[in-house]
Amino acid sequence: MGNEFKGEAAHSADYFGDTRDHWWNRDYLALLGERWGLGSVREALDVGCGVGHWGMLLGEQLSPDAWVIGVDREPRWVEKAAERAAARGLGGRYRYVQGTAEALPFADHSFDLVTCQTVLIHVADPAAVLREMIRVARPGGIIAVCEPNNLAQAVMADATTFAGPVDDLVAMLRLQMVCERGKAALGEGNNSIGQLLPAMFADAGLLDLKVSMNDRAVPLVPPYDAPWQRPMVEEMLDFAEREYGLWSHDETRRYYLAGGGGEGDFAAHWALALRLVRRAADELRAGTYRVAGGVVGYCVSGRKPGR
Ligand SMILES: C[S@@+](CC[C@H](N)C(=O)[O-])C[C@H]1O[C@@H](n2cnc3c(N)ncnc32)[C@H](O)[C@@H]1O
Known part of the structure; x- marks a missing residue:
């Protein structure tokens, strides 16, 4: 229990504790899965994956044969995410690679789902990262992000x-x-980028815009x-x-x-x-x-x- 990464130099190390596993109600994630149509996803990309908390949680809503690739700028997190996936028996379906959100190391139209959590709050140009996420999504694919205010x-x-x-x-x-x-x-x-995202999604030409709020309290x-x-x-x-x-x-x-x-x-x-x-x-x-x-x-x- 705790945060085995605290004090490390890599990005967000102090925020990779076990609390991150409790940020969501599982039934709310299932509801998001239904709303976002995640059942048909075969290949998903988790941008700024860190040590994999978000991708593994959301991955529970994907079909058991879906693949998840995580990408992060920090080599340390790529290595640890792969270790954590293997320790959870997910090594076959989850793969992690190093790369930046501004220039994702993937071809156009590669994924059915491109997602991130608490990443756009850390980038200089979130609209440019969103464009890059859209580039690597397949036509008809889902872009889904969770970011706070x-x-x-x-x-x-x-x-x-x-x-x-x-x-x-x-x-x-x-x-x-x-x-x-x-x-x-x-x-x-912008640490409160969540507030600005619906307009950014609309400006980027995305369709079927859906906006909701995490219903998890931590009393x-x-x-x-x-x-x-x-x-x-x-x-x-x-x-x-x-x-x-x-x-x-x-x-x-x-x-x-x-x-x-x-x-x-x-x-x-x-x-x-x-x-x-x-x-x-x-x-x-x-x-x-x-x-x-x-x-x-x-x-x-x-x-x-x-x-
Ligand atoms: C707050 S953590 C979120 C990690 C993960 N998404 C989660 O929710 O558990 C932010 C992550 O984004 C990564 N990151 C920040 N800027 C990035 C960039 N420009 N390209 C790729 N990764 C980036 C950091 O290395 C860090 O792992």
């Missing part, structure tokens, strides 16, 4: 934050907004002993211990300054972020932390014209 997280207050100073909540929203602008300005992606109510609560508690305690207030100190500062924030304000915002993270950790340890959890996550699909 992370800005909403700043105002999803737990009981203590709700009862605390309004200015704290406003300051956290400001910190997140300035950092998200900075991350985008640095070419590292943390003592004693936090459900299988999906334990990894979440562990991750929150770990982030507090390693002083992650949003991102690490250096990363948050880098984004804040790039987003137009000043060095002087940053210190106060960072102190507040850390205070809130530590307070939540203290409440978790005391068994008094209570929150409904979950993220604002959009599921957006469209069909490539033709066929």
Whole structure:
């Protein structure tokens, strides 16, 4: 249990913990499978696959003889995804290759389904990546992406934050907004891209646009002993211990300054972020932390014209 990759240099390593296996309700994925028509998919591509969490979860909705290829820029994740697939007995159907989302190493019209999860939030030009995903899809094929609006997280207050100073909540929203602008300005992606995707899909000429939201909440109510609560508690305690207030100190500062924030304000915002993270950790340890959890996550699909 936990995150065997935390602290590694490769992209998103701190976010590849077991919590990622609990981001979805299985029956909701089955519903997405029906809505997206995944039963007829024979070859699927998982773009920015990381260590394979999303591709393997969505793969449960595909026919048992469907193939899944994952592609990621990081050689380390390609290797680990292949290992994880083999450990789950999926080695025959799942293959992983190194490549970038901006220049996918596949011929035009290769896949019935091209998908990604929390990848467009990290790329400099999401419309260009979407065009590339469409290029490698077969005519009539499905492009399906799941991406959040992370800005909403700043105002999803737990009981203590709700009862605390309004200015704290406003300051956290400001910190997140300035950092998200900075991350985008640095070419590292719009962390709340979910909100913009339906229009981007329409502009790209995709048909049968479908937009819904992940229905998974992650309620943390003592004693936090459900299988999906334990990894979440562990991750929150770990982030507090390693002083992650949003991102690490250096990363948050880098984004804040790039987003137009000043060095002087940053210190106060960072102190507040850390205070809130530590307070939540203290409440978790005391068994008094209570929150409904979950993220604002959009599921957006469209069909490539033709066929
Ligand atoms: C937040 S992780 C998501 C991993 C996986 N999709 C999941 O949901 O479990 C983002 C992944 O995208 C990869 N990535 C980021 N930018 C990329 C790019 N331009 N081309 C290919 N992969 C990229 C990172 O290496 C990382 O593995």
